[in-house]
Amino acid sequence: MRVGLVCPYNWDVPGGVQYHVRDLAETLRGMGHEVDVLTPAEQEESLPPGATWAGRAIPIPYNGSMASWQFGVLSAARTRRWLREGHFDVVHVHEPAPPSVALLVCMIADGPIVATFHAASVRSKVLAAWGPVVRPWLERIAGRIAVSDFARRLQVEHVGGDAVVIPNGVQVAAFAEGPRLPAAEHDGPTVGFLGRYDEPRKGLPVLLEAMRSVVRELPGARLLVAGRGDPDELRALVGPDLEPAVVLLGELDEADKAAFLRTVDVYCAPNLMGESFGVVLVEAMAAGAPVVAADLDAFARVLADGDAGVLVRRGDATALARVLVDLLGDPDRRAQLTAAGHDRAQDFDWGTLAARIVDVYETVAPPGGGEVTAHGADEDPLPAEPTAPTRMDGFLPRWLRRS
Amino acid sequence: MLLALAVLVVLLLAWAAFTLTRLRRLAGRVDRAWVTLEGTLARRAELADAVAREHADELGPLRADALRSAAAAARRPSGGDREVAENALGRLVRELPEPLRAPELDDAGWRVGLARRFYNDAVRDTRALRRRPGPRTLRLHARRPMPRFFDIDDGLDAVVGTGPAGRG
Numbered sequence: 154m155r156v157g158l159v160c161p162y163n164w165d166v167p168g169g170v171q172y173h174v175r176d177l178a179e180t181l182r183g184m185g186h187e188v189d190v191l192t193p194a195e196q197e198e199s200l201p202p203g204a205t206w207a208g209r210a211i212p213i214p215y216n217g218s219m220a221s222w223q224f225g226v227l228s229a230a231r232t233r234r235w236l237r238e239g240h241f242d243v244v245h246v247h248e249p250a251p252p253s254v255a256l257l258v259c260m261i262a263d264g265p266i267v268a269t270f271h272a273a274s275v276r277s278k279v280l281a282a283w284g285p286v287v288r289p290w291l292e293r294i295a296g297r298i299a300v301s302d303f304a305r306r307l308q309v310e311h312v313g314g315d316a317v318v319i320p321n322g323v324q325v326a327a328f329a330e331g332p333r334l335p336a337a338e339h340d341g342p343t344v345g346f347l348g349r350y351d352e353p354r355k356g357l358p359v360l361l362e363a364m365r366s367v368v369r370e371l372p373g374a375r376l377l378v379a380g381r382g383d384p385d386e387l388r389a390l391v392g393p394d395l396e397p398a399v400v401l402l403g404e405l406d407e408a409d410k411a412a413f414l415r416t417v418d419v420y421c422a423p424n425l426m427g428e429s430f431g432v433v434l435v436e437a438m439a440a441g442a443p444v445v446a447a448d449l450d451a452f453a454r455v456l457a458d459g460d461a462g463v464l465v466r467r468g469d470a471t472a473l474a475r476v477l478v479d480l481l482g483d484p485d486r487r488a489q490l491t492a493a494g495h496d497r498a499q500d501f502d503w504g505t506l507a508a509r510i511v512d513v514y515e516t517v518a519p520p521g522g523g524e525v526t527a528h529g530a531d532e533d534p535l536p537a538e539p540t541a542p543t544r545m546d547g548f549l550p551r552w553l554r555r556s
Numbered sequence: 557m558l559l560a561l562a563v564l565v566v567l568l569l570a571w572a573a574f575t576l577t578r579l580r581r582l583a584g585r586v587d588r589a590w591v592t593l594e595g596t597l598a599r600r601a602e603l604a605d606a607v608a609r610e611h612a613d614e615l616g617p618l619r620a621d622a623l624r625s626a627a628a629a630a631r632r633p634s635g636g637d638r639e640v641a642e643n644a645l646g647r648l649v650r651e652l653p654e655p656l657r658a659p660e661l662d663d664a665g666w667r668v669g670l671a672r673r674f675y676n677d678a679v680r681d682t683r684a685l686r687r688r689p690g691p692r693t694l695r696l697h698a699r700r701p702m703p704r705f706f707d708i709d710d711g712l713d714a715v716v717g718t719g720p721a722g723r724g
Binding site: 289292293295296297314315316317512513515516517519522 | 574578581582585588589591592595596663666667669670671673674676677678680681685
């Protein structure tokens with residue numbers, strides 16, 4: 154099949170949705186499908202072959218995380234050109250509700266559209282208010298996928314419509330095999346934390362609090378923090394008493410992230426809220442790291458209700474410390490968790506999940522159903538950088554058409 | 557005053573045109589989803605019938621008969637209660653012993669689940685729009701029959717999280 158994937162976030166900024174789209178594209182190509190990705194990026198040059206630049210998305214902070222905004226005439230023109238030149242059998246947009254290139258595709262494309270909903274936030278007032286506004290265009294989606302039960306519920310409640318749940322995938326083999334990370338090697342027991350550590354919802358303060366007790370019991374223990382953020386802010390948070398036990402590794406690339414997960418004795422995800430799915434948990438299991446995670450619904454599901462990892466009440470530093478001390482001192486239990494985690498990770502391997510997504514494509518786009526086209530296809534082909542406003546849909550409110 | 561009235565009428569017409577476009581698209585979506593759903597149901601019935609005929613001995617006469625007649629009932633065009641017939645077939649298929657439940661049959665069941673969910677989704681969107689006060693007042697698409705949900709137990713809800721059992 155010819156598949157057009159649409160990523161709404163800047164490609165060159167690390168993020169779960171971007172990785173999802175990249176891995177799905179790679180897996181689909183490996184299965185023999187033709188794939189082109191439409192995505193914004195800060196630098197056009199950063200895009201790999203097989204990806205089309207859609208301009209820049211403006212990041213806006215939302216709910217302790219980053220959303221993005223991209224809704225201009227120029228973006229619409231690029232989107233239309235991509236749709237027209239792609240001759241896709243199916244277009245697969247990601248996170249189409251916010252004003253982004255994914256929503257533009259829903260507005261402009263005519264033909265089978267599949268959408269994946271990633272969002273999960275407990276405070277969904279914004280979505281509740283915004284849902285009805287974009288409903289006329291989300292109505293055109295023929296097949297909806299949610300990456301978790303939680304994302305599906307959000308979808309049912311606010312956007313109105315059901316979705317089939319197909320979780321996020323992980324390239325299990327890429328995480329299972331490979332070198333260890335020298336910077337994370339340490340004589341004593343190590344706990345790994347991964348993520349944007351300046352986001353409160355990632356829960357690093359809880360883990361730091363727990364580490365104070367862990368270090369009292371196991372003086373050689375180290376917390377290895379990898380991810381983006383302000384190092385000075387982190388140092389202030391850690392405080393002088395804990396400073397020797399915390400190692401800041403900074404931002405890791407994908408290869409180093411896998412190496413990091415292979416090296417740590419325990420991987421900890423102390424998140425407090427708003428985690429859509431928890432890919433990183435699957436990655437840790439694939440890499441063989443025993444997982445200790447907060448008992449968020451999504452995490453509990455990924456960890457098979459505690460069979461494949463240890464669940465701790467969210468925000469409970471005392472309980473977390475106890476679990477970490479027990480686990481760091483018990484190699485047998487760690488080996489057992491590693492084995493269980495490895496089996497569980499297979500359920501989320503991209504090979505398995507991409508085949509299901511192709512089933513969705515085939516359901517909405519049966520053979521001979523015709524390719525996806527763009528509205529206004531009779532217009533003149535657009536110049537490379539059009540300056541005059543182009544007619545978008547005829548019915549799009551004027552204020553929305555302005556960038 | 558007259559101008560305001562004219563503006564109002566134009567706005568109303570634009571809104572009606574927009575809503576009619578939406579309804580037309582939704583009707584198309586419902587039709588396409590129904591065709592796909594019927595296709596997946598037919599395929600499942602066909603596969604079940606093949607199993608009943610080829611493995612009659614392993615199944616025993618009682619079960620083989622039940623399966624064959626369920627497949628036939630499900631394949632009968634529209635007359636009778638389609639949902640009941642499909643439910644009966646789906647249950648028999650799920651109860652088939654492991655060696656007889658060919659991967660194709662599991663795959664067919666999963667595709668029925670997908671097609672049904674997408675069809676019902678299209679129906680839900682259509683009903684939601686047609687029930688809104690605007691389209692009802694203007695009687696947009698009011699003469700068309702309201703599309704019906706297709707309610708069968710496809711076992712898809714029970715296995716959310718990692719997809720259907722027996723695959724991958």
